[in-house]
Amino acid sequence: MGKRILVWFRNDLRLHDNEMLTEAIAKSDEILPVYFFDPRHFEKTAFYTNKTGLLRTKFLIESVTSLRDSFNKLNGNILVLMGQPEELLPELALKYDITEVYHHREVASEETLLSSKVEDLLWKQKLNLKHFIGHTLYNKEDLPFPVKDIPDVFTQFKKKTERDAVVKPCFLTPQNIDFVDVADWGIIPHVEDLLPQADFSLLTKGNDLKGGEQEGLTHLYNYLHTSENLELTAAMAKKVDVISMLSPWLSLGCLSPREVYWKIKEAERIHGSKPFYSQIVLGLLWRDYYRFMFKKYGNAFFRTGGFGKEEVITPVQVNDSVALQNWKEGKTDQPLVNEYMQELKNTGFISNQGRQLVATYLIHELNVLWILGAWYFEEVLVDYCPASNWGNWASIAGVGNDAKLNGNFDFEKQLKNLVPKRTFSLLADS
Ligand SMILES: Cc1cc2nc3c(=O)[nH]c(=O)nc-3n(C[C@H](O)[C@H](O)[C@H](O)COP(=O)(O)OP(=O)(O)OC[C@H]3O[C@@H](n4cnc5c(N)ncnc54)[C@H](O)[C@@H]3O)c2cc1C
Numbered sequence: 001m002g003k004r005i006l007v008w009f010r011n012d013l014r015l016h017d018n019e020m021l022t023e024a025i026a027k028s029d030e031i032l033p034v035y036f037f038d039p040r041h042f043e044k045t046a047f048y049t050n051k052t053g054l055l056r057t058k059f060l061i062e063s064v065t066s067l068r069d070s071f072n073k074l075n076g077n078i079l080v081l082m083g084q085p086e087e088l089l090p091e092l093a094l095k096y097d098i099t100e101v102y103h104h105r106e107v108a109s110e111e112t113l114l115s116s117k118v119e120d121l122l123w124k125q126k127l128n129l130k131h132f133i134g135h136t137l138y139n140k141e142d143l144p145f146p147v148k149d150i151p152d153v154f155t156q157f158k159k160k161t162e163r164d165a166v167v168k169p170c171f172l173t174p175q176n177i178d179f180v181d182v183a184d185w186g187i188i189p190h191v192e193d194l195l196p197q198a199d200f201s202l203l204t205k206g207n208d209l210k211g212g213e214q215e216g217l218t219h220l221y222n223y224l225h226t227s228e229n230l231e232l233t234a235a236m237a238k239k240v241d242v243i244s245m246l247s248p249w250l251s252l253g254c255l256s257p258r259e260v261y262w263k264i265k266e267a268e269r270i271h272g273s274k275p276f277y278s279q280i281v282l283g284l285l286w287r288d289y290y291r292f293m294f295k296k297y298g299n300a301f302f303r304t305g306g307f308g309k310e311e312v313i314t315p316v317q318v319n320d321s322v323a324l325q326n327w328k329e330g331k332t333d334q335p336l337v338n339e340y341m342q343e344l345k346n347t348g349f350i351s352n353q354g355r356q357l358v359a360t361y362l363i364h365e366l367n368v369l370w371i372l373g374a375w376y377f378e379e380v381l382v383d384y385c386p387a388s389n390w391g392n393w394a395s396i397a398g399v400g401n402d403a404k405l406n407g408n409f410d411f412e413k414q415l416k417n418l419v420p421k422r423t424f425s426l427l428a429d430s
Contacts, residue, residue: 001097002029004180008089008103008118009035009078010111011385012134012253013063014213015070017170020102020132025174032096032180033071033078035064036085042194047375054198055348056382057191059211063252065188066212076179080186086117093127096180104253105131107294108386136288137257138165140295150292152401157289158282170258205346209248209382216249220260224267229276237275241421243351244280247383250287257284283352290391293401300401323366327358328376336415336422337361348382353418359396360409370397 005028007021013035015021024031041052052060068078081088089101101122106112119129133139140147144164151157191198223229223244232240249255261284264277326332330341340354350358355377362373374393378384394400396409 003099004028004030004032004097006032006034006089006092006096006098006101008085008101009033009067010104010106010253011251012104013067013211014216014254014256015067016173016213016217017134017256017259019134019171020104022171022174023132024102025177028099028178030178030180032092032098032182033067033076034089034092035067035078035080036088037064037080037082037189037194038084039082040084045375045379047372049375049379050195050198051379052195052384053348053379053381054191054195054200054202055207055209055380056384057194057198058203059209059248059348059382060252061188061191061194062211062215063213063254066214066254068185068188070213071177071179074174074177076177077182077185079182080188082189085114086121089118090121090125093122093125096182098127100128100130102130102132104134106135107291108390109299111386134256135253136291137167137261137284138288139168140292142166142168143292147292147295150296152293153404154286154289154402155404157292158285161285161288167258167261170256170262202346207347207349207382209245209347209349211248211252211254213249213254216246216254217259219249220246220255220263224263224277225270227276230271230274232275234275237279239421241351241353241418242276242279244276244283245349246280247388248349251383251385251388257287260284287388290387293391294387297401321368324362324368324372324376327362327366327368327373332361332366334361334365334415336418339422344380348380353414353421355392356396356409357411357414357418359393360411360414363397364409365411370394370399 005024007024012018012020042057043051045051064078064080068080071077079092092098093101101118103115105115115129115131122129138161142165143150144160145151151160191200191203223246229237229242232242246255246260250257250260261281264280268274268277327337327341328345330338330345332338337358340350340358343354344350344358359370359373362368363370370393374390377389377393381389391400395402395405398406398409400406
């Protein structure tokens, strides 16, 4: 029998620019792509929230379905299973005579703990778990500094990285794949199977974001080439809350950040440089920065005191106060905060400026413990990813690692800046 590589898909639900997949195809006779719906991702947390809310669950299901469709077009499939990877992967390896397992390395503790467990268990079967890096715009080995020396101050990280590092070209989308023969590829669950207690009326409240690689690529193309933002000058762009809404696809890896970057370069050749193109690239740098900070500091982002103190959060410290509840429901004394919070609940998405405003309000005006806001965002955001969420929350709470950001978040100032922008954006939408 030839070499068979099991390709464990996690937050990398795409065929394009996927080094793990490209290498698995090149180095094996057959591959077995696998995705696990892990029941732990759909449980309640100790912090009065669900680990994954309805809208992200829907987006995830659509993304896995889209990946299956792509493999179907290549006369193959992806094995979809419900269960814990550390239990199922060793069994699958035995059942299908797997010679190696590939996956993309994550940075947050739950995810890295899981892959360490899987690695140990596979090792007992004399199998290697090979790690790939495919979530960032810049590969860590291409940065002008080792991870331990990455500057904590974002502006320094940005300056040195842009000056000294290059964005690699994308890996090509595979056109031919030989798949392991599997009798039953498994059923993709419905949202009702994963979240039976959810409020399904949310599904009709105007979130028309659809998960999947093809949807992501189409959204990217339309945004870069046909968006009304093409008309925006730098001066006008300052007055509008410009959003690309690429983050849900980036978070699940339906889009690779390098693909977004190179498609922007292509669009610039056609339309010239545009302020909204630069904004996306700046966003991708922030995204890399928080991921690298997670790599550098590990679990520090999840501590109440952030980088300053060593304590670990426990549910005992937490109270589900009225203020917190009103904030979640969009029933505070601040109309703009309420507008954003209701939009967040109904669509799973608000702009970066909206997120900063509501987070600043919760922490600095309502004096609620910041981690409770971060847990709520983790539940409801369609684009949730640990490093971006916890990193941004820690910065706003003033416990992050970039001392220059600490103390930068003043509610009244943000409000003054946002009110005209928000009106502008709403007018532009209508
Ligand atoms: C409190 C708080 C929580 C957040 N939680 C998340 C989260 O869970 N997941 C998430 O993807 N982003 C998070 N962000 C960052 C940011 O708000 C979103 O990425 C952005 O609003 C997505 O909109 P966009 O795609 O239109 O962004 P654009 O402005 O078009 O930027 C392009 C891409 O860059 C990345 N990006 C932009 N800004 C940031 C930033 N400040 N930090 C990290 N990445 C950024 C996103 O992937 C985004 O899609 C959070 C920000 C705050 C203030």
